[in-house]
Amino acid sequence: MLALDTETTGKDPHSAELVSVALVEYRSTPAGEEESVIHRWLVNAGCTIPDAATRVHGISTADVRRSGRPIREALAEIGDVLSDRWTSDTLLCAFNAPYDLTVLDNAFRRYMGRGLAVSGPVVDPQSIDFGITAWNGRRRIRVRNLTSTCNAYRVHPPREGFHDAAEDALAAARLVCALSRDARLADYSLYDLQHRQRSWKGGLEAMFGHPRALVEAAWPLEYPASRGARMNLSRRS
Numbered sequence: 289m290l291a292l293d294t295e296t297t298g299k300d301p302h303s304a305e306l307v308s309v310a311l312v313e314y315r316s317t318p319a320g321e322e323e324s325v326i327h328r329w330l331v332n333a334g335c336t337i338p339d340a341a342t343r344v345h346g347i348s349t350a351d352v353r354r355s356g357r358p359i360r361e362a363l364a365e366i367g368d369v370l371s372d373r374w375t376s377d378t379l380l381c382a383f384n385a386p387y388d389l390t391v392l393d394n395a396f397r398r399y400m401g402r403g404l405a406v407s408g409p410v411v412d413p414q415s416i417d418f419g420i421t422a423w424n425g426r427r428r429i430r431v432r433n434l435t436s437t438c439n440a441y442r443v444h445p446p447r448e449g450f451h452d453a454a455e456d457a458l459a460a461a462r463l464v465c466a467l468s469r470d471a472r473l474a475d476y477s478l479y480d481l482q483h484r485q486r487s488w489k490g491g492l493e494a495m496f497g498h499p500r501a502l503v504e505a506a507w508p509l510e511y512p513a514s515r516g517a518r519m520n521l522s523r524r525s
């Protein structure tokens with residue numbers, strides 16, 4: 289599978305600029321051994337990174353000006369990895385995938401003149417966890433973040449402190465492997481799972497007053513509305 293995570297300038301995926309991106313080619317063997325190839329980019333989008341964002345991921349405006357790749361160069365390479373690795377039989381996983389995919393989609397539109405090509409299946413452990421919770425007859429009041437979801441499924445969580453895109457992508461991949469052990473998911477083809485995740489995401493967002501039909505229609509992207517503080521619940525913080 290291919291795991292994705294982004295660090296950005298803000299919580300709204302429609303206005304946030306990329307700060308860092310990680311794409312991790314991940315494979316877990318039956319013996320529990322991991323194989324991974326990590327692609328990562330520090331991105332200079334030519335903007336100022338707000339202090340609030342720096343407090344989340346530890347990356348400052350000075351950092352990206354000094355060491356970041358120009359946004360168009362980074363996006364060209366990201367696009368190449370996605371087109372080569374994300375195919376009809378290769379999963380792309382991300383925790384709260386609509387956020388990361390929408391940030392990327394908007395970045396490609398702003399700087400490359402085209403949107404993100406969704407070229408393979410998407411697996412979002414956040415949505416699947418919500419679905420499993422519903423199957424188990426429990427009503428979720430809060431949305432689990434990445435760390436709490438890892439803890440719930442006994443997956444090694446990302447380290448505490450600043451968010452790191454590569455660490456978070458690896459954690460998402462490990463979560464997918466843990467979730468796949470639920471026998472009920474074995475009844476779904478990849479095609480069916482896409483539809484189930486769409487429904488689960490709609491149900492999750494409806495808890496916060498967002499229009500379920502619009503959420504489901506936009507999946508695996510975010511529907512076009514500012515999410516404000518709501519997005520903070522879906523990230524790792």
